[in-house]
Amino acid sequence: GAGVSQTPSNKVTEKGKYVELRCDPISGHTALYWYRQSLGQGPEFLIYFQGTGAADDSGLPNDRFFAVRPEGSVSTLKIQRTERGDSAVYLCASSSSTGPGNSPLHFGNGTRLTVT
Amino acid sequence: GNSVTQMEGPVTLSEEAFLTINCTYTATGYPSLFWYVQYPGEGLQLLLKATKADDKGSNKGFEATYRKETTSFHLEKGSVQVSDSAVYFCALSITGGGNKLTFGTGTQLKVEL
Numbered sequence: 052g053a054g055v056s057q058t059p060s061n062k063v064t065e066k067g068k069y070v071e072l073r074c075d076p077i078s079g080h081t082a083l084y085w086y087r088q089s090l091g092q093g094p095e096f097l098i099y100f101q102g103t104g105a106a107d108d109s110g111l112p113n114d115r116f117f118a119v120r121p122e123g124s125v126s127t128l129k130i131q132r133t134e135r136g137d138s139a140v141y142l143c144a145s146s147s148s149t150g151p152g153n154s155p156l157h158f159g160n161g162t163r164l165t166v167t
Numbered sequence: 168g169n170s171v172t173q174m175e176g177p178v179t180l181s182e183e184a185f186l187t188i189n190c191t192y193t194a195t196g197y198p199s200l201f202w203y204v205q206y207p208g209e210g211l212q213l214l215l216k217a218t219k220a221d222d223k224g225s226n227k228g229f230e231a232t233y234r235k236e237t238t239s240f241h242l243e244k245g246s247v248q249v250s251d252s253a254v255y256f257c258a259l260s261i262t263g264g265g266n267k268l269t270f271g272t273g274t275q276l277k278v279e280l
Contacts, residue, residue, distance in 0.1 A: 055210070086268075093171070093256050093270030094211070107267065142211070156268065158203075158211040 055159035057143050063165045064133055072128040072162045076145030083126050084156060085118055086142040094142055100126060133166045140164070169194050173257045173271035180247055180278050188242040188274045190231075190257035198259040200224075200233050200240040201268070205254045214242075214255070218262075247278045 056075040064070050076083050082101055086094035096110040100120045108118075115133075120126040130137055140161040148154035174189045192198065202214040202224070215224030220235035229244045240257060257271040 084268075091272065093258070093272050094268070096267040096269070099267065110267065144211075155213040155216075156211075160208075160210045 055143055055145055055157050057141075057159035057162050059162060060160065061163045061165075063167060065167055066133060066135060068133050070130050070133055070164065072130075072141050072164070074126045074128070074143030074145075074159060076124065076126070076143070077147075077157055078124075080145035080147050080157070081123070082146045082148065083120060084144040084146075085126070085128050086144065088140045088142055088161070090139075097128070130164075133164075135166045138164055138166045169198070169259060169261060169269045171257050171259055171269055171271035173255075173274050176254075176273070176275035178274060178276050180276070182249055182278055182280055183246045184278075186242070186244040186247045186251075186276070188255055188257075188276070190240045190242065190271060192238050192240065192257075192259050194238075194259060194261060196261040198261055200231070201258040201260070202229070202231055202240070202242050203256040203258060203270075205256070205273075207253070211256065247276070249278045249280060252276055252278045 058073045084099045085097040088094045098108040098118050099106050103123045115131045118128045140163050142161045144156040144158045146154045146156050171192050199218045201216045203211045204214045205211050215226040217224040217233035223232045231240050231242045254273045254275045256273045258268045260268050
């Protein structure tokens with residue numbers, strides 16, 4: 052694909068429900084990142100994958116959040132028992148190298164999650 | 168910890184005006200510095216970067232100089248265009264400290280004819 056693809060673009064769910072957000076990175080990019088952007092704020096780091104493994108998950112806010120990348124390409128961010136405070140735009144990015152200082156991150160357009 | 172502070176928006180300018188968006192940072196290690204831009208309806212894009220002190224990043228007429236003595240990375244453009252209207256984010260990552268970008272809150276720029 053031409054860029055990072057995120058689906059769905061919008062997701063509305065009820066408090067307490069489970070949601071999955073999908074990210075399809077640029078082909079060949081080994082590094083994949085998830086960020087969360089609340090209204091009026093900059094993106095906040097959640098988790099980073101190098102290949103299939105999570106290299107750094109220190110940004111996940113609690114154990115309701117989980118992400119996988121089983122084949123080293125597509126990644127899914129999973130949120131259990133959603134809360135209204137989870138409402139935000141969830142951004143995915145990929146890069147061809149292991150550090151933002153070495154190669155640029157390419158961001159998708161994000162999934163806007165609204166928890167009612 | 169690491170943090171980025173940038174001027175609040177929106178910043179409204181007339182076409183061909185000079186632009187400055189201030190950005191300062193605090194970092195526990197040695198950072199690389201970035202400006203990202205988000206045009207309406209599009210994803211974040213890297214605008215420019217600098218990886219060491221006194222480096223100047225430049226792209227599309229925008230410039231920013233890594234100033235270690237003032238912990239700043241101000242974004243400038245000599246003559247803005249309507250097409251520059253977007254949200255601009257200053258960000259840092261720590262060399263050797265992981266692969267996380269720490270972003271500022273973003274500054275919205277509106278350029279009018």
